[in-house]
Amino acid sequence: xxxxxxxxxxxxxxxxxxxxxxxxxxxxxxxxxxxxxxxxxxxxxxxxxxxxxxxxxxxxxxxxxxxxxxxxxxxxxxxxxxxxxxxxxxxxxxxxxxxxxxxxxxxxxxxxxxxxxxxxxxxxxxxxxxxxxxxxxxxxxxxxxxxxxxxxxxxxxxxxxxxxxxxxxxxxxxxxxxxxxxxxxxxxxxxxxxxxxxxxxxxxxxxxxxxxxxxxxxxxxxxxxxxxxxxxxxxxxxxxxxxxxxxxxxxxxxxxxxxxxxxxxxxxxxxxxxxxxxxxxxxxxxxxxxxxxxxxxxxxxxxxxxxxxxxxxxxxxxxxxxxxxxxxxxxxxxxxxxxxxxxxxxxxxxxxxxxxxxxxxxxxxxxxxxxxxxxxxxxxxxxxxxxxxxxxxxxxxxxxxxxxxxxxxxxxxxxxxxxxxxxxxxxxxxxxxxxxxxxxxxxxxxxxxxxxxxxxxxxxxxxxxxxxxxxxxxxxxxxxxxxxxxxxxxxxxxxxxxxxxxxxxxxxxxxxxxxxxxxxxxxxxxxxxxxxxxxxxxxxxxxxx
Amino acid sequence: xxxxxxxxxxxxxxxxxxxxxxxxxxxxxxxxxxxxxxxxxxxxxxxxxxxxxxxxxxxxxxxxxxxxxxxxxxxxxxxxxxxxxxxxxxxxxxxxxxxxxxxxxxxxxxxxxxxxxxxxxxxxxxxxxxxxxxxxxxxxxxxxxxxxxxxxxxxxxxxxxxxxxxxxxxxxxxxxxxxxxxxxxxxxxxxxxxxxxxxxxxxxxxxxxxxxxxxxxxxxxxxxxxxxxxxxxxxxxxxxxxxxxxxxxxxxxxxxxxxxxxxxxxxxxxxxxxxxxxxxxxxxxxxxxxxxxxxxxxxxxxxxxxxxxxxxxxxxxxxxxxxxxxxxxxxxxxxxxxxxxxxxxxxxxxxxxxxxxxxxxxxxxxxxxxxxxxxxxxxxxxxxxxxxxxxxxxxxxxxxxxxxxxxxxxxxxxxxxxxxxxxxx
Numbered sequence: 013x014x015x016x017x018x019x020x021x022x023x024x025x026x027x028x029x030x031x032x033x034x035x036x037x038x039x040x041x042x043x044x045x046x047x048x049x050x051x052x053x054x055x056x057x058x059x060x061x062x063x064x065x066x067x068x069x070x071x072x073x074x075x076x077x078x079x080x081x082x083x084x085x086x087x088x089x090x091x092x093x094x095x096x097x098x099x100x101x102x103x104x105x106x107x108x109x110x111x112x113x114x115x116x117x118x119x120x121x122x123x124x125x126x127x128x129x130x131x132x133x134x135x136x137x138x139x140x141x142x143x144x145x146x147x148x149x150x151x152x153x154x155x156x157x158x159x160x161x162x163x164x165x166x167x168x169x170x171x172x173x174x175x176x177x178x179x180x181x182x183x184x185x186x187x188x189x190x191x192x193x194x195x196x197x198x199x200x201x202x203x204x205x206x207x208x209x210x211x212x213x214x215x216x217x218x219x220x221x222x223x224x225x226x227x228x229x230x231x232x233x234x235x236x237x238x239x240x241x242x243x244x245x246x247x248x249x250x251x252x253x254x255x256x257x258x259x260x261x262x263x264x265x266x267x268x269x270x271x272x273x274x275x276x277x278x279x280x281x282x283x284x285x286x287x288x289x290x291x292x293x294x295x296x297x298x299x300x301x302x303x304x305x306x307x308x309x310x311x312x313x314x315x316x317x318x319x320x321x322x323x324x325x326x327x328x329x330x331x332x333x334x335x336x337x338x339x340x341x342x343x344x345x346x347x348x349x350x351x352x353x354x355x356x357x358x359x360x361x362x363x364x365x366x367x368x369x370x371x372x373x374x375x376x377x378x379x380x381x382x383x384x385x386x387x388x389x390x391x392x393x394x395x396x397x398x399x400x401x402x403x404x405x406x407x408x409x410x411x412x413x414x415x416x417x418x419x420x421x422x423x424x425x426x427x428x429x430x431x432x433x434x435x436x437x438x439x440x441x442x443x444x445x446x447x448x449x450x451x452x453x454x455x456x457x458x459x460x461x462x463x464x465x466x467x468x469x470x471x472x473x474x475x476x477x478x479x480x481x482x483x484x485x486x487x488x489x490x491x492x493x494x495x496x497x498x499x500x501x502x503x504x505x506x507x508x509x510x511x512x513x514x515x516x517x518x519x520x521x522x523x524x525x526x527x528x529x530x531x532x533x534x535x536x537x538x539x540x541x542x543x544x545x546x547x548x549x550x551x552x553x554x555x556x557x
Numbered sequence: 558x559x560x561x562x563x564x565x566x567x568x569x570x571x572x573x574x575x576x577x578x579x580x581x582x583x584x585x586x587x588x589x590x591x592x593x594x595x596x597x598x599x600x601x602x603x604x605x606x607x608x609x610x611x612x613x614x615x616x617x618x619x620x621x622x623x624x625x626x627x628x629x630x631x632x633x634x635x636x637x638x639x640x641x642x643x644x645x646x647x648x649x650x651x652x653x654x655x656x657x658x659x660x661x662x663x664x665x666x667x668x669x670x671x672x673x674x675x676x677x678x679x680x681x682x683x684x685x686x687x688x689x690x691x692x693x694x695x696x697x698x699x700x701x702x703x704x705x706x707x708x709x710x711x712x713x714x715x716x717x718x719x720x721x722x723x724x725x726x727x728x729x730x731x732x733x734x735x736x737x738x739x740x741x742x743x744x745x746x747x748x749x750x751x752x753x754x755x756x757x758x759x760x761x762x763x764x765x766x767x768x769x770x771x772x773x774x775x776x777x778x779x780x781x782x783x784x785x786x787x788x789x790x791x792x793x794x795x796x797x798x799x800x801x802x803x804x805x806x807x808x809x810x811x812x813x814x815x816x817x818x819x820x821x822x823x824x825x826x827x828x829x830x831x832x833x834x835x836x837x838x839x840x841x842x843x844x845x846x847x848x849x850x851x852x853x854x855x856x857x858x859x860x861x862x863x864x865x866x867x868x869x870x871x872x873x874x875x876x877x878x879x880x881x882x883x884x885x886x887x888x889x890x891x892x893x894x895x896x897x898x899x900x901x902x903x904x905x906x907x908x909x910x911x912x913x914x915x916x917x918x919x920x921x922x923x924x925x926x927x928x929x930x931x932x933x934x935x936x937x938x939x940x941x942x943x944x945x946x947x948x949x950x951x952x953x954x955x956x957x958x959x960x961x962x963x964x965x966x967x968x969x970x971x972x973x974x975x976x977x978x979x980x981x982x
Contacts (some may be wrong), residue, residue: 105867208830535714
């Protein structure tokens with residue numbers, strides 16, 4: 013039986029949101045929450061003298077579950093064969109590497125000190141699929157972002173100029189799919205690819221005759237008016253290509269007055285006008301962002317590894333398929349979105365890949381841990397369990413220098429990384445992994461250790477370096493339960509929560525016209541479309557408005 | 558009582574607009590379903606299985622105990638079936654397989670398994686059925702006969718409906734059927750192409766060769782090259798084309814090579830215009846069985862846990878092959894009838910083994926099983942998730958009560974008992 017009261021005694025506490033920077037103090041836990049005080053008699057006391065105590069980590073952007081992740085699993089049996097995991101201590105067996113099985117995903121996240129992970133791209137029609145996989149991703153708290161940037165009904169309503177209905181529809185969609193945030197991927201681009209066209213712009217007319225900027229503006233208004241905890245989570249246009257930094261600048265300029273999250277920003281910081289002249293322009297993007305505290309980003313760091321790329325940016329995956337050769341999967345989802353998948357290996361001896369590697373670190377080091385969060389856009393830049401490698405590069409200029417010697421020799425002239433001396437401290441690293449992303453997500457009970465917070469606590473044994481220290485937890489407390497003890501998972505039997513938003517917009521708010529569009533153009537009936545409550549076995553509903 | 562928008566738990570179409578009339582705890586009427594679906598609902602109380610051990614009727618509890626005894630005793634258990642039950646039950650079956658180090662396989666290995674093998678090689682451009690309705694102006698059915706096997710497919714998804722961009726419905730679409738013989742489905746086609754049996758691979762690759770500018774003359778696979786040229790022209794002139802592939806490709810000479818050729822053709826066509834491929838999946842949740850296997854093990858079928866981690870080897874751990882080589886010592890069959898469907902040699906060996914059959918209905922397999930555990934029928938007597946042939950997950954409903962537990966519950970009880978034993982040991 014898990015003890016419902018805990019005293020975590022004598023640790024060195026880092027709690028950036030409460031300004032605690034390495035003080036020795038006890039943390040009290042009761043009924044899954046952190047409390048001010050507790051008598052010792054009724055509680056289990058865990059002596060963590062000399063250890064680092066921090067809020068459990070939060071991943072703001074990681075493709076861990078759902079239709080495209082599973083399609084990638086199907087496409088890559090060879091990927092799983094290299095990384096099997098045995099069943100042991102009551103844990104399930106499975107496979108790791110770039111598209112790990114759900115149980116393995118959870119176990120590896122837990123050992124890295126994570127308590128919450130957000131899957132950033134779910135088509136509402138297939139939301140049940142993502143939620144079923146997340147139910148098999150135990151212990152972690154999870155949320156899904158709902159893809160809306162290419163939604164045909166939204167475009168239809170906007171084309172009619174019916175902004176009010178468009179906003180209600182978006183809010184209804186978020187609620188009925190069980191989403192936590194609104195996701196936009198290459199607005200207009202995914203739809204255009206369904207017509208065999210490549211479209212990349214915010215200000216040109218899409219196939220629907222609507223400018224993507226108008227769509228994102230409306231979704232920003234929804235986020236604002238319905239007080240969504242997380243703003244629009246935007247994967248903008250021109251991902252991954254030479255000159256993509258201009259798209260980043262254009263996007264920042266277009267939405268600078270809003271709260272916004274720029275997903276895997278690394279892929280939007282490239283200069284040059286061809287692959288031959290590919291270079292880093294991270295400094296320009298960082299400069300543009302420096303004035304706008306309302307905009308956050310995550311890294312999308314690249315690791316030199318064989319991985320699997322997957323995104324709702326279908327034209328980009330098709331382009332990558334043509335560039336890289338080999339396998340390609342694509343899935344178009346009626347009225348909503350699509351997704352593409354291409355296996356890809358980032359190589360140290362490749363100039364473009366070398367520049368990409370540097371760019372991710374540049375933006376993080378230049379903007380700092382409160383603005384840019386650690387992700388690899390798992391598995392797009394590499395699997396999440398390479399985070400300790402990234403931490404090593406963020407916390408040690410020497411480690412970066414060593415890598416710069418190994419990457420493509422011409423890369424040095426095209427990057428800034430060797431000119432950056434900054435090394436994140438343990439405090440900054442913990443900020444970047446927990447406090448800052450929790451804040452950007454508006455998860456008030458995550459990312460800190462103050463009274464009232466969820467008792468999601470990562471405890472690390474100090475080792476030689478920050479990166480080694482953070483590479484595996486000694487203890488992980490989740491909801492007050494000891495999940496990892498002495499570096500091993502001891503309790504992974506419960507399913508964790510789904511965190512979702514209730515916008516309060518019910519079916520009755522939808523116009524007859526929207527209902528008619530559903531009946532005519534979806535292949536499922538309206539009543540079978542909405543995700544039923546049974547898919548949220550344990551959940552936290554954030555009631556907004 | 559009229560129950561609307563019921564989901565039909567029969568085939569991979571998962572039609573979710575069915576109306577069922579229930580009176581006095583029985584189904585009295587069905588509307589909108591196809592003839593197969595109607596009979597599924599109307600006759601669901603016929604041919605029910607009974608709890609039994611060695612042919613003697615017993616209680617559910619006794620039957621479960623006996624199943625547990627067998628599963629605990631035996632070293633090389635095969636768990637097979639899964640395609641006609643819910644995700645919830647499939648999940649439990651996998652948990653059990655992992656726990657006892659069993660082999661687990663699903664019906665796809667004798668159906669669309671080769672499609673998975675082909676996807677390993679090429680990937681797949683695909684789409685949901687609503688995209689077909691809204692966008693597809695050319696649809697090709699290759700080795701598939703929907704009017705007999707997926708009776709409402711033309712009507713609901715692929716041929717008749719008016720979509721967002723195919724506003725004229727049937728008149729806005731070109732239907733091509735490729736098969737080895739005329740079928741009811743081919744009679745509805747604008748173009749029917751008859752291929753010599755076993756030569757689909759040649760025909761598909763001839764299309765690929767011509768797409769790349771290659772010149773051919775005469776005939777390929779019994780089809781005139783001019784006919785293939787005009788088919789290719791139709792394919793290239795499509796705005797959005799979809800190829801539906803059936804068992805005529807997956808289970809004939811060439812198997813996954815045929816599918817690989819079809820997928821490669823579709824992938825290559827995407828450099829010119831948009832083409833997708835959708836597999837015509839049979840059982841209503843065979844798609845879902847693949848999904849759960851993939852997210853829990855990384856592989857879609859034919860998985861063995863005897864070393865404590867999932868190993869994948871179709872041809873080795875697939876049910877027919879395990880049985881043919883006598884490599885298992887007990888078989889747990891969930892919602893499937895291998896005795897009726899497997900090759901003779903596999904069935905002969907299967908009959909020599911203790912079989913545990915979990916199934917709401919009587920079948921050849923339940924008739925010869927050592928233990929029979931009847932369950933509530935998913936989609937009529939218990940709810941759950943099922944995945945349509947295009948991967949769209951839909952909640953199937955409970956409209957009647959059953960005296961029996963669900964597949965999920967039975968498997969859960971078996972797992973609990975086996976775990977309990979482990980703790981005592």
